[in-house]
Amino acid sequence: MDMLNQGVEMIRVRRLRKVFGGASAAVTAVDDLSFDVVPGAVTGFLGPNGAGKTTTLRMILGLVTPTSGTATISPGETGDKRYADLPNPSSVVGAVLDKSAFHPARTCRDHLGVYARMGGYPDSRVAEVLDLVDATSYAHRQARGLSTGMRQRLNLATALLGDPRVLILDEPSNGLDPEGIAWLRRFLRDLAGQGRTVLVSSHVLSEAEQMVDHVVIIRRGRLVTAGPIADVTKDGNLEQTYLALTGAAA
Numbered sequence: 001m002d003m004l005n006q007g008v009e010m011i012r013v014r015r016l017r018k019v020f021g022g023a024s025a026a027v028t029a030v031d032d033l034s035f036d037v038v039p040g041a042v043t044g045f046l047g048p049n050g051a052g053k054t055t056t057l058r059m060i061l062g063l064v065t066p067t068s069g070t071a072t073i074s075p076g077e078t079g080d081k082r083y084a085d086l087p088n089p090s091s092v093v094g095a096v097l098d099k100s101a102f103h104p105a106r107t108c109r110d111h112l113g114v115y116a117r118m119g120g121y122p123d124s125r126v127a128e129v130l131d132l133v134d135a136t137s138y139a140h141r142q143a144r145g146l147s148t149g150m151r152q153r154l155n156l157a158t159a160l161l162g163d164p165r166v167l168i169l170d171e172p173s174n175g176l177d178p179e180g181i182a183w184l185r186r187f188l189r190d191l192a193g194q195g196r197t198v199l200v201s202s203h204v205l206s207e208a209e210q211m212v213d214h215v216v217i218i219r220r221g222r223l224v225t226a227g228p229i230a231d232v233t234k235d236g237n238l239e240q241t242y243l244a245l246t247g248a249a250a
């Protein structure tokens with residue numbers, strides 16, 4: 001869409017920590033976590049249920065305030081910024097979190113129209129993003145009647161309205177059938193192939209393995225390992241590597 005956002009967009013997480021609750025019932029959801037997410041690759045943010053993935057993504061997106069540490073995005077030449085300090089965040093970062101709300105009676109096209117207006121994007125962008133996610137054929141349908149896969153595509157379309165160079169997706173393969181997962185894999189690869197920074201969380205390591213180029217694996221809020229998947233999984237598959245690194249098989 002516009003060329004202003006071209007640049008090297010990194011996500012940088014540094015010594016990030018989040019403790020929920022008071023002293024008597026404190027839960028450390030994220031604990032001294034540091035990692036980078038680089039452009040031009042799909043990075044899997046992986047770990048078991050409750051590992052702290054959603055909390056970390058919400059901190060990157062300014063929806064949860066860190067107890068300490070920082071999560072920043074560098075939108076090209078202007079240097080690191082917290083999400084909340086980005087001038088027009090939806091043109092830099094597109095996000096799909098687990099629970100996205102649709103007005104049940106609104107059609108896909110109308111839903112996108114509302115979000116396009118909110119972001120200040122032209123109405124013509126609606127048809128473009130519908131096309132990008134192969135959703136034009138059901139654009140006239142109401143959100144209440146959509147399948148899980150269709151909803152997921154509508155979420156992706158919404159996140160892409162501002163043509164962001166950074167995509168953050170929380171468990172995008174949840175509930176998808178094998179065809180949907182294959183579609184998602186191709187789609188994420190295309191986005192990364194365009195030089196975008198793509199961070200996608202999953203608790204299903206075997207599924208993520210097919211989908212990602214880099215991994216950041218966490219457990220109990222802490223980093224287990226990070227790097228290109230070929231380096232991380234030298235001696236086997238991702239699941240075996242995870243079990244070996246954490247001793248979680250025992």
Ligand SMILES: Nc1ncnc2c1ncn2[C@@H]1O[C@H](COP(=O)(O)OP(=O)(O)OP(=O)(O)O)[C@@H](O)[C@H]1O
Pocket residue numbers: 020021027028029047048049050051052053054055056203
């Ligand atoms: N608002 C909150 N208040 C208290 N505890 C919370 C809150 N949000 C998350 N937690 C706790 O923080 C920990 C990490 O949760 P989080 O949802 O970030 O994990 P996750 O890796 O995304 O898990 P899943 O794969 O199940 O979605 C869990 O112990 C969770 O119960």
